[in-house]
Amino acid sequence: MSKSQSSSGLQQPSQPFITKVGKFFEGLKENKLLGTKCKKCGTTYFPPRVDCAKCLTDEMEWIELSGEGELATFTVNTTPPESFSKYGTYIIGIVKLNDGPPVMTWLKDVKPEDVKVGMKLKIEFIESPELGIKYSFVPVD
Numbered sequence: 001m002s003k004s005q006s007s008s009g010l011q012q013p014s015q016p017f018i019t020k021v022g023k024f025f026e027g028l029k030e031n032k033l034l035g036t037k038c039k040k041c042g043t044t045y046f047p048p049r050v051d052c053a054k055c056l057t058d059e060m061e062w063i064e065l066s067g068e069g070e071l072a073t074f075t076v077n078t079t080p081p082e083s084f085s086k087y088g089t090y091i092i093g094i095v096k097l098n099d100g101p102p103v104m105t106w107l108k109d110v111k112p113e114d115v116k117v118g119m120k121l122k123i124e125f126i127e128s129p130e131l132g133i134k135y136s137f138v139p140v141d
C-alpha cells in the first residue's frame, strides 16, 4: 500500500500538524491527558494522532483520558541518561489506560523491587524542563 504524494490542486483544509498536536500540550498545562478518538470506528489514540490508522479518516475528536490504568510491561534501567542520573535506577513502563491506549511513561515513585505487571497506576503531572517530560505514573494506593 502506497499513498500518492502528488498534489492535484485539491483544496484540502489541512491544518499544520503542529497546531493539532499543540492542543495536547495545552491540555497538559491544565493537567489533562488528551488523546484523540476516531469518529468513525471509535479507536482511541495516545499519543494523539490526526488520522485513524484503521479507517484512514481524519475525522478525529479530542478526548480527555482518565490517566488511570495498569502496568502492562516495564523495563528497569540501571544506567539512566544524565538528566535522570539523580534518580538512579529508573523504570520505564507501558501503562494500559482504563479508557484508552497504552502509554509509555516513566514510573516515578516505584521501586524496582515493587514493580509488577498489573499494578494500578495513575498519572501525575510534573513540571520538569530538565527531564523534558510533563508527566509520570505513580502507584495508586
Ligand SMILES: [Zn+2]
Pocket (backbone or CB within 6 Å): 038, 039, 040, 041, 042, 043, 052, 053, 054, 055, 056, 057
Ligand atoms: Zn477509525
